[in-house]
Amino acid sequence: xxxxxxxxxxxxxxxxxxxxxxxxxxxxxxxxxxxxxxxxxxxxxxxxxxxxxxxxxxxxxxxxxxxxxxxxxxxxxxxxxxxxxxxxxxxxx
Numbered sequence: 001x002x003x004x005x006x007x008x009x010x011x012x013x014x015x016x017x018x019x020x021x022x023x024x025x026x027x028x029x030x031x032x033x034x035x036x037x038x039x040x041x042x043x044x045x046x047x048x049x050x051x052x053x054x055x056x057x058x059x060x061x062x063x064x065x066x067x068x069x070x071x072x073x074x075x076x077x078x079x080x081x082x083x084x085x086x087x088x089x090x091x092x093x
Contacts, residue, residue: 002027002053004060005037009047020070023063027053 004027010019024045025036037050053060077085 001030001055003030003033004028004051004053005033005040005048006051006063007045007048020066021063022067023060024048027060 004023005025007022007024008019009022010017012018024040025033028036033050037048040048051059
């Protein structure tokens with residue numbers, strides 16, 4: 001069986017309780033994962049957990065998918081938009 005490390009974050013935003021879990025490592029052996037969690041605790045990473053990753057489990061993939069959706073950047077700027085921003089900066093200075 002493999003194990004991975006995740007971090008739980010909870011916050012109150014606009015009066016609503018929001019919580020999510022972030023995957024910090026890939027699934028690995030128990031010994032390697034326990035050593036990594038020990039190192040992370042030593043450097044002060046808060047709210048970390050050791051999670052089991054049994055064969056054919058979809059939890060890791062679902063967490064990773066949700067994490068990617070949360071951290072996905074806004075759309076890229078086009079060349080025209082960058083040129084417009086640069087032109088505005090040149091005229092104001």
